[in-house]
Amino acid sequence: MTPPRILVLGTGGTIAGAGSGATGAAYRPGGLALETLIAHLDALGLVAELMPQDVARIGSQDIGWAEWQALHVACESALADPAVDAVIITHGTDTAEETGFLLDLTLPSPKAIVLVGAMRPADAVGADGMRNFANAVKVASDPAASGRGVMLVMGDAVLAARDARKAATSAIDAFRSFPRGPLARVTPASLDWFGPPHRANERARYSFPQALPRVAILTAGAGMDEQPVEALLGIGCKGVVLAGMGQGNAPASVIAALSQAAARGVPVVRSSRVDEGIVDRNVEVDDDALGLVAARALGPAKARMLLMVLIANGITDAAEVQAAFDGA
Incomplete structure (x- = not known):
């Protein structure tokens, strides 16, 4: 053989x-x-x-x-x-x-x-x-x-x-x-x-990008304000991943600034700084009203990677981004 x-x-x-x-x-x-x-x-x-x-x-x-x-x-x-x-x-x-x-x-x-x-x-x-x-x-x-x-x-x-x-x-x-x-x-x-192949005959889900956009991870902390969000947008970030408290939460001023960024076309994904767990939509944060995306099972590092690939493939609408995270 x-x-x-x-x-x-x-x-x-x-x-x-x-x-x-x-x-x-x-x-x-x-x-x-x-x-x-x-x-x-x-x-x-x-x-x-x-x-x-x-x-x-x-x-x-x-x-x-x-x-x-x-x-x-x-x-x-x-x-x-x-x-x-x-x-x-x-x-x-x-x-x-x-x-x-x-x-x-x-x-x-x-x-x-x-x-x-x-x-x-x-x-x-x-x-x-x-x-x-x-x-x-x-x-x-x-x-x-x-x-x-x-x-x-x-x-x-x-x-x-x-x-x-x-x-x-x-x-x-x-x-x-x-x-x-x-x-x-x-x-x-x-x-x-422990099981059969789960991706047999599956094609690539996304095209490999010609370049990766700047996407930042913002870690939430008690007492922080909105200025780090403004700083990230100021250096040209095309997307932001929040490594939030609990189920992707952050102080109200930070969430408000992130919502404003989303309204200007910058995709914002809420993930968690907690080691393990699901970040669901509309738990403490009203994602529907604020235009934010819930990372679901992806931690901050993977959420950033998926968001970069999505943006590079022209996917920036919050609903489409959410669908991608739901299926990750």
């Missing part, structure tokens, strides 16, 4: 990090070459042909338009190439949910696309990168992985990119899946899917 051919796109991150010592806290993200990581993985005897391609060697806090564009082009090419069976992207964990969600929104799902990262650098005691990488190969090699959208493999779990979020700063099991649970459990020796 011919081993699967998997394109591995490297962006850096902790999984390729190198520290000053096995017990030190400081390290340099992306310090190890992708070829070095793959050589370590090859030593495990995994049945797969891994084809490395460097995109970047950075910490994911610095990832942006250039890297996203390069990843999208490489993924599109791999999806169209019959000689490539799947794609793995090594990525820092800080913004893995944003990269994964952007690709999930703008790519079809005929082949597996798997993001993988690590919470500890490669030379640290108890490093998790090689296990996560081996698990990602296990997932990407499985024909049943296709039709599930972009996925994230961390901590022996397979998470849908639409649901994955980083919920801890440094814990080894830092990622959670909300509102839906994991798609599968995986180890280097086993893979158990």
